[in-house]
Amino acid sequence: MLGVYAGPEFQTIYSNGDVVSFAMAVFEARPLAGTPRPDGDETLEVGYFAxxxxxxxxxxxxxxxxxxxxADRTRPHFAPPTWRPPG
Structure with missing residues (x-):
């Protein structure tokens, strides 16, 4: 596991006004076989980057x-909680 990410910095506001907040559990992996390819709908390009x-x-x-x-960390990243109950 690479880490768990969430909070205000993981929010996107789209041009139509829609607001999306991401909470992600991210895992590190490596390909076993084959070549990654875009689906042509949500993913138009795929690549590996340094x-x-x-x-x-x-x-x-x-x-x-x-x-x-x-950073090639040996321990997963866990962001501290930012949500507080109202009141």
Whole structure:
């Protein structure tokens, strides 16, 4: 397990006003066989990137996950909770 990620920095507001908040359990893996290929719908391109090769157009919430992946940590990342009950 690479880590569990959630919180305000993992929120996206789309141009139509929709708001999406991500809570992600991210796992590290390696390919066993085959070649990754885009599905042509949600995924238009697929690739492997070294730290200095990550495209500039990735969503901002992807960057902290990639930083942990490239850091080759031995322990998973768990963000501290940010939600508090109202009142």
């Amino acid at each position: 730290p200095g090769e990550v495209p500039d157009n990735v969503q901002p919430w992807v960057r902290p996950v990639l930083a942990d992946a490239f």
